[in-house]
Amino acid sequence: DVKVTQSSRYLVKRTGEKVFLECVQDMDHENMFWYRQDPGLGLRLIYFSYDVKMKEKGDIPEGYSVSREKKERFSLILESASTNQTSMYLCASSFGGEGESNEQFFGPGTRLTVL
């Protein structure tokens, strides 16, 4: 089974802190994604990566950055956390290329609260 793990299920941070959210997948997937999930808004893409050291902005990248130094690991960084970044953060991964399926496999999520 594909497994996507996230470093924390729940996290509480203070305004202005630097926050790291870690995601690891064990299926050698090329693509990795970070979303935030808010009630009524569904999932919105923050950043994604098609390969090691590559990153592309999603729909809401402001206030976030990412790092992908190894294929299996994709980190989301909040440089200076703010209260409006309180949310559920979901990591996902998928195979790359032009195959029939681009199903994304999701981690369990990290619920971040910024006080």
Added chain:
Amino acid sequence: AQSVTQLGSHVSVSEGALVLLRCNYSSSVPPYLFWYVQYPNQGLQLLLKYTSAATLVKGINGFEAEFKKSETSFHLTKPSAHMSDAAEYFCAVSKAAGNKLTFGGGTRVLVKP
């Protein structure tokens, strides 16, 4: 730009009744379409996907969805709801294999005994 609209943020059904969740999309190219389910305190799990083969797609747990290009719709149905179907359901679209997904706002399903 792509967009996905799910009609109804909350749906309540009786156990044994039909489940119908509506999804409409806008896409400039033939899309890949997905339905995901999220159970409480869990990540998303794929229910089914449309990738330009059969227009009627069968998924897990008795769910199916029909792609209707003329209506730009991909509605999800299940003939008989079960208590275990209580969850949030998300419709998503992408332009190509391996590409990023655009999600709808989600529909939370409540199943009444």
